Each structure stands twice: as structure tokens, then as C-alpha cells.
Amino acid sequence: MRTHRPLWILLVAVLLGGVACSAGAKGTVTVLASWTGAEEDDFRKVLQAFTDKTGIEFDYRGTRALDQVLTSDVQRGTPPDVAVLPNPGSLAGYVRQGKLKPLGDVLGEQPTGSWQTLEKVGTRQQYGVAVKADLKSAVWYATANLPGPKPVTWADLLALSGKLTADGRTPWCLGLGAPPTSGWPGTDWIEDILLHTAGPEFYQSWAAGKVAWTAPEIRKAWTDWGALVTPAGAVRGGAAAALLTDFGDAGRPLFTTPPGCLLEHQASFTMGGYRLPRADGTTPEPAKDFDFFRFPGPQVAEVSADLAGLFNDTPQARELMKFLASDEAQRIWPGIHRGNVFSVSKTVTGVYDDDVNRRVAQTLTEGRLCFDASDLMPAIMTDAFYRAVLEYVNNPGRLTDLLQQLETVRRSVPAVDWLDVPCGQ
């Protein structure tokens, strides 16, 4: 029998070539972020949707040492095409070094609002796209255990806390442990108090390093916090337990019987921790079992966000940035219904199942928003702030010394290292 070997070889070659071309025809975009484990799985769903839509492949790398890995990649001249940074301070650092590309001509006209201001990280152009955001100005409680109406003013909150303590019921769940950044849950408290008592303009100046730590407004924010959490019986387990408890565990006693504590000041991601199975096998549900009230005072909120930045201006990377900014992408992660991921887009609706999630989403997209100040400060200042919180909880009597030490650090940081990011409105 006569064979047609050359014909077969040609056919196989054409088929293989076709497969190879179809796999890489639209190219690949490299992405670096801090998400690993379950969060990585979720973010990969967003990236997969991008591939399905555009045909562009993605190469994702998730690492807990994002700062070190990105710094090293940038120094070697091989940054990823797109990196998602967990705070605006890091993003702004790369803008200053000229490593990030502005997104004006990539994204085109964007809807105005708080997030457009925040995504500029203190510059004239947009450099970041918020992939997900968190509300920090929130106080959480188990719906069955909140005695009386929700506090509306600082005086209400102080009175509620004092009454609960006097009744022998522990008002506050507090966990400051978060190695290697232990202390940050306390800095969120102080920032929130300062934002609501001194106002956004003062808060912005302070975050930009223009206000002395010894200023009376700042001292008052510390003592106000101290008035809530330092009296005996105000925090579950006292100062030692607050220092030793991980931030992710602090809210668990909200759901014990009897409750170990009644209120927790924490960012919206804490809902993920609340929805762990209880001893009786049930799982706390938003609205039915837990809820939040906004931080008492003026309607301004402290927020944080993971921001994607464009390091390599390739057509594939541009497409990804456009996709991440679109409502189509913004609704994927919140739509996974873990109840702790929020979009910054006003037009992403219908993905939040319950009233609690809807109110968090609404707060994140309406009204005046300010970035977490410690995320904007130079790293040396942020670290000192975290440490000062731990020292203060251990010994509130050291406040004067601590503020003086923080002020010494502030003065040592060159003016060029501070970021002046206005609150969005």
C-alpha cells in the first residue's frame, strides 16, 4: 500500500501550528498581587473572565511579600505588566519613581466621584484602579445583643460604652495582633475618631505630615479612644488580651452565649470572619445575626482599597486595566457572595444579597471618603504609629511621651516622602 507520509506530516504540522497560534495569538499579560489561597482563586475568576472576553492570556503571581518582590522586579527592570497594591502609599511611591503609567488615555472619561479623586493618589492624573474596597468607619454588633438605639454622636457611643461597662457587660471586642504589622486595628480607631472630630481637611493635613502629633486635636483623638477602651472591663480580657488577640479572632465572642463582648470597630472585610460556623453548627448571617452602624459623627468615611497600577504599557496590559475598571469586572468578585468584597462602582448593583452588604456598598460609593491615613504615610511613620498604639494600650499614661516620639519621627521624614491625597467627594 502506498503511504502519504509527507502529507500526514504537513497536516500534523499545520494542526500543531494552528493550536500554538491560537493559544498565544492575542498575547499574555503578567499580573502581580498579594492574594494567595481563597482570595487568589477569586481573583483568578476575574482574570479568567478577562481571558474569555479578550483571548488574552494571564500569568498571575500571588505573594505575601508583595513589596519585596515588586521592588526587586522593578530594580531588575522586569516589573509585571500590572500589579495590584494593597495601599495607595505604595502606588504613589512608584508614581514618584516614574515607574507607573498614567491611565487617562487608557480608561478614557471616567465617572466623577470620590474614587476618581482617590485613584489619583495626590497627583493630577489617575494611576490606580480600585479592584476592591473596604469601609473602615463601621462598628459591628450582633443584632440580638445591641442594647438600645444605635449611637449617632460620639457622646452617644461614649455613654453606651460607659453604661455597658458599669452593668458588667464588656462593650468592646479588640484584637491588635497582626504580625508583622500589629497595632493597625488601633490606628484605624484613632484615624476614625480624628476624621469625625477634627474634620476631613485637618485629617488630610495630618496624613500629609503637615500637623504635629502633639497638636491638641490629635491628642484628643487618642484620649477619646482611651476613654472607650482603657477603663477596666471595657475590653474583653483587658489590655493583655487586646495585645495578644489576632484582629481576625477579636469579633468571635460577639456570637457566643453569653456574648463575650458587644461591639467591634473593624473594616467591612470582618464579615468574612463572622460567617464562620458557630459551636452549634449554625453560621451567623448578615442582617439576621449581625449588623453595623456608621461611625458616629459627620457623614464622612474612612476607606481602604487594593489598587491596580500599569507598569508596562503593552496593548494587553491596557486591555486588562480597561477590563478591571469596567462594571463587568467589578461585579465578579462581589458576586461570589462571600459578603466581604465590595466594588467602588456606583453602577454595580444586584450583587449584594442583603441589606448589610448593600449599605456598605452604598457608603463606599456615596458621600465623602478619605483613605486610611496610615496607608498614606511613609513606612517609617506608619510603623511608629502601629507601635505607639501597642504602647498606649499597654500603658495609657505614656501618651505624652508617645506623641513626642511620633513627632520626632514625623520631623525626621523628608517632606518629599509625604503624600497629600485629598478626601474624595
Next chain:
Amino acid sequence: MTRTSRTRARLVRLRAALLAGTLLMLVTSVWAVRIVQDTAETVRDRTTDAVLETAAARAALTAADRAAIASFASGEVALAGPGQDYTNQLATANQSLAKVAEANQAGGGGAGRLQVVAGLLAAYASAIGQADAHYRQPGAETLGAADLWYASRLLHSPGGVLEQLSGLQADQRQAMVEQLDEGSPALPPLWLLPVSLLAPIAVLVLLGLTQWWLYRWFRRRLNLSLLAASVVTGGLVVALIALLGQQGDLDDVRTRTDVVLADRQAEVAKNDAAGQQMLASVLTSRCEAAGCGVTVGAFQTAQRAGGVVLGRAQELIDADTQRVVAGAATAAESGGRELLVPAAVLAVGGLVLLGLYRRIDEYRYHA
């Protein structure tokens, strides 16, 4: 064609076939020697180092953590800080990690894990320093205990240093398994090694047939050159079979490495059990009557449930490690094979030419 010219043509064809077989033998035997030698040298110089030093770093870090906690538990910290043992063990761990970075076989993933470990270790050393400073400061002992706790969590928590090193160790071991099974990625896989025996066996058979044909056709005694070529080719077959035995030595290296990894794991478990139980006591002494909070409460319960863990004696672990290193060195001993094998094959080619030259030459003018 006359009988004479047919004989000459047959002789020329035989010579061509033998030379072609010799050439094939040269290629396959040099290739076989190279892949085994390359693999053995990589395993000796890099892979065993990468695996064993990762395990050693894990063990040294748990020993450092245990030593630091013991210093805080005994009160030695007031005068000597976290102690000399802590400092020595941390230095040992850093040296091991430097060697891992140099010998890393786990690619970009391994390098990424090393970056994470480096960052977390810097934070760990800083937290121990903070704990030391606070323990010496009157009224700040509770904060010192919290710093000690934070430091220990950086090692032990999910995603912490020990988990990262555990993953890195698994990656390096997997790289070793792949190298031993498949050889260097730049060369054909090791399992093809027996194929290299085909060419010399074929040449040996061809030499035998030639010898037999010459004897039948020319009624001559044995052709000594071709006999010598057969002996050399036979030696080559023996050498290649010995090469397969060398691959067996490499498998021994893998087995011995697993013994050391098990030893190190036992050492880590022993240090962990002792260190973490001491840490639970230190924390209990610093907490109020209401307890230490949810996180430490769960930790203390787990420590109470844990018993004493026994590890292997250090000298036995060292002896096992030495056996791995010696085994890898033995497996990489070539005995000059990389030169002797091609020389022997070239000699076979020369002997073939010599052995058939006189017979072909006799027919040169008869064609």
C-alpha cells in the same frame, strides 16, 4: 560482476557498516556518560544542598525560637537578652538559607518563597528585639510577652516562615526526584539510558559476524584487530552497564535524603513542642484573670493537649547528612569515564579499519 569484485564490495560494505555502528556507538555512549555525569554532579553540587539546607534552616529556626522563649521564661533575658543559643541558631538558619538561594532548584517559585522568608525573618528578628527591649523596661513586660508572641506567630502561623520553608523543601525535593528520574532538562531523559547499549551490542554482533565470515571465506585464523575491537566493545558494554549502576547510587542518595528529612522533621516537632509549651506558660503569667483572649486561649488549649515529642540525637542527624553528602559524591565519581569512553570507541573504529585494511587492499587491483 566477478566473484572477486563481489568479495571486495562485500568487504567495503562490512567496513562501512562497522564504522557507521562505531559512530552511532560514539554518539550514544558519550550521551549516556554525559547525562549520568551531569545529573550526578548537579545532585552532588546543588540539589542535595538545596534540600538539606532548607530542612536545616527549618530546624535551626525552631531551635532559635525555642532558645529565645526559654530565655524569656527563665528570666535570663534581663541580663542576656534572647541568649547566645538564639543568636547562634538564627545565624545558622541564615547561612543555610544563603546556601539554598545559591543552590535553588525550585525555579522562580523557590526564589519567590525565599523572598517571603527573608522578609518574614527580618520581621521576626525585629519582634524578638522589641520583646527584649520591653522585658527590660519596667511596666512593659506584658508588651514584651506580646512581642514574643508576635515573633513566634511569624514563624508558626499559616503562611509563616515554617510553612513557607516546608513548601520550599517539598519543591526542592520534587526537583531532586525529577532530576533523578529524568536527568538534566537540557538532555534526553535518563530512562532512555538502556538505549545506549543497543549500538555497542549491535557492533559486537557485527564484529562477530565479520570474524565468522572472514574465517569461512578466507580460511584464515582469527583477525586479531577485529578481536581486539570486540574486546574493547565488550568492555564498553560493561562500562555502560556500570553507568546504570551509578544511577542506582543516585537513587540511594534520594532514599538517604528522605531519612535526613524525616530526622529534621522530628527535630522541628521536638523544638516546637518544647518552645510553644514554654510560650503558653509565659503568656499565661502575663494575662488577667479573664484570660488571654480568643487567639491565645485556643493556642493554650492546643499546647495543653500536646505531649512531649522526642526527636533524634543531633549526632545521628549529622551522621545521616554526611552519608547523603558522601553518597552524592560517590555517585558523581566518574573515574575518567568521560574521556575513556570516547577514546575506547575511537580505538574500536581504528581497529576495524586496521582489521579490514589488508583484506580490502588485497582486492584493490582485482576489481
